[in-house]
Amino acid sequence: MVESFRPAPPDTASECSDALGDTSPGTPEPPKTGCPGARLSALPHAPEDEDGWHESGGTPTRQRAVDRSKKVMRSSDRRDQPFPQSLDPYRGCELGCVYCCARASHGGLGHALDLDFETRIFHKPHAARLLRRKLGKPGYTCQPTAIGANTDAYQPAESELQLTRGLLEVLYELRHPVTLLTKSALVLRDRELLAIMARAGLAQVLISMNTLDADLARVLEPRAATPQARLDTIRALSEAGIPVGVVLAPVIPGLTDREIEELLAAAREAGARGASHTVLRLPHSLLAQFDQWLLWHAPKPVSRLLAMLYGKYGCKGTGRRSGGLEHFAELLDQRFRHACETIGFPGLPALNTGDFRAPPKVLAENEAGDEQGRLF
Numbered sequence: 209m210v211e212s213f214r215p216a217p218p219d220t221a222s223e224c225s226d227a228l229g230d231t232s233p234g235t236p237e238p239p240k241t242g243c244p245g246a247r248l249s250a251l252p253h254a255p256e257d258e259d260g261w262h263e264s265g266g267t268p269t270r271q272r273a274v275d276r277s278k279k280v281m282r283s284s285d286r287r288d289q290p291f292p293q294s295l296d297p298y299r300g301c302e303l304g305c306v307y308c309c310a311r312a313s314h315g316g317l318g319h320a321l322d323l324d325f326e327t328r329i330f331h332k333p334h335a336a337r338l339l340r341r342k343l344g345k346p347g348y349t350c351q352p353t354a355i356g357a358n359t360d361a362y363q364p365a366e367s368e369l370q371l372t373r374g375l376l377e378v379l380y381e382l383r384h385p386v387t388l389l390t391k392s393a394l395v396l397r398d399r400e401l402l403a404i405m406a407r408a409g410l411a412q413v414l415i416s417m418n419t420l421d422a423d424l425a426r427v428l429e430p431r432a433a434t435p436q437a438r439l440d441t442i443r444a445l446s447e448a449g450i451p452v453g454v455v456l457a458p459v460i461p462g463l464t465d466r467e468i469e470e471l472l473a474a475a476r477e478a479g480a481r482g483a484s485h486t487v488l489r490l491p492h493s494l495l496a497q498f499d500q501w502l503l504w505h506a507p508k509p510v511s512r513l514l515a516m517l518y519g520k521y522g523c524k525g526t527g528r529r530s531g532g533l534e535h536f537a538e539l540l541d542q543r544f545r546h547a548c549e550t551i552g553f554p555g556l557p558a559l560n561t562g563d564f565r566a567p568p569k570v571l572a573e574n575e576a577g578d579e580q581g582r583l584f
């Protein structure tokens with residue numbers, strides 16, 4: 209049984225403030241508004257999100273803008289990136305997880321990493337056409353591709369814009385394998401198409417979770433599906449014949465690590481065939497925001513532990529860990545492996561890259577020309 213998380217407003221400064229990089233003198237004032245996790249939890253959720261919170265009311269104050277980038281596919285050879293290439297039709301993410309490392313990329317768009325990241329959503333209206341052009345380029349080699357590795361491809365905007373759906377249709381037509389990564393139950397909208405793709409070895413879904421505690425999830429990932437809705441999503445996808453895995457991302461030391469075994473067991477019971485995990489990373493750009501969240505929502509011992517593990521400057525580089533955190537992460541890895549062995553995950557089947565067929569050259573060129581006309 210997981211103890212219920214009881215968020216409590218702080219009455220004094222967090223011990224973590226200094227350790228996580230707050231060098232301002234004196235005791236920081238708890239924020240009166242704009243507290244991470246609380247600001248969007250006050251917003252109603254659209255019923256079509258099927259995220260499990262069952263609220264009604266007005267509309268979230270989101271703004272959408274067109275991302276005119278001509279690239280839809282990103283390649284990466286970074287060690288901490290499990291996917292060699294990924295597709296992200298959206299920049300910014302309304303799900304608003306406080307720990308989200310993608311926040312840093314919003315700075316490059318001239319927007320703030322906190323509320324702007326969650327409410328100013330950029331989208332690529334021609335994502336499907338750009339993808340077709342990319343896959344039609346001479347020399348393109350088919351390899352498993354992720355959708356949603358950077359920002360969630362089933363965030364609320366997808367209900368209306370259906371850009372992820374468009375990408376899936378191109379991928380299926382060209383028999384290109386894909387892994388979807390999401391915290392949203394909206395992925396069930398595409399269950400039938402995914403089931404057809406899965407039968408050809410072309411699709412699998414990873415559901416990201418880090419707690420079974422709805423109170424904690426509400427303040428940590430304010431607009432993601434409830435933990436129960438995510439388990440229900442695993443079950444529904446699995447029953448449709450779609451290989452599903454669970455990703456414990458991120459495990460937060462002192463806060464969610466106690467749930468590793470219970471979460472894995474619940475995911476397996478729901479039908480997850482594979483499991484993986486990551487440990488919280490705190491790039492420098494996230495320290496102020498995370499520190500503020502701790503001040504409001506974390507019990508003091510958690511703040512102390514995180515301060516000790518992440519040190520004054522946090523974990524600066526990608527995948528780089530300080531000594532204490534390195535040791536803690538190794539222990540977590542051992543626990544995770546042991547739990548997986550005990551529970552018995554059969555593993556996700558390999559994706560099929562052998563049936564890929566590039567789009568006809570003429571069609572690809574026409575669409576490229578069409579694209580240029582639309583973009584400029």
Ligand code: SF4
Binds near residue numbers: 305308309310359391
């Ligand atoms: S769902 Fe993923 S991309 Fe969206 S805020 Fe959460 S961690 Fe970031």
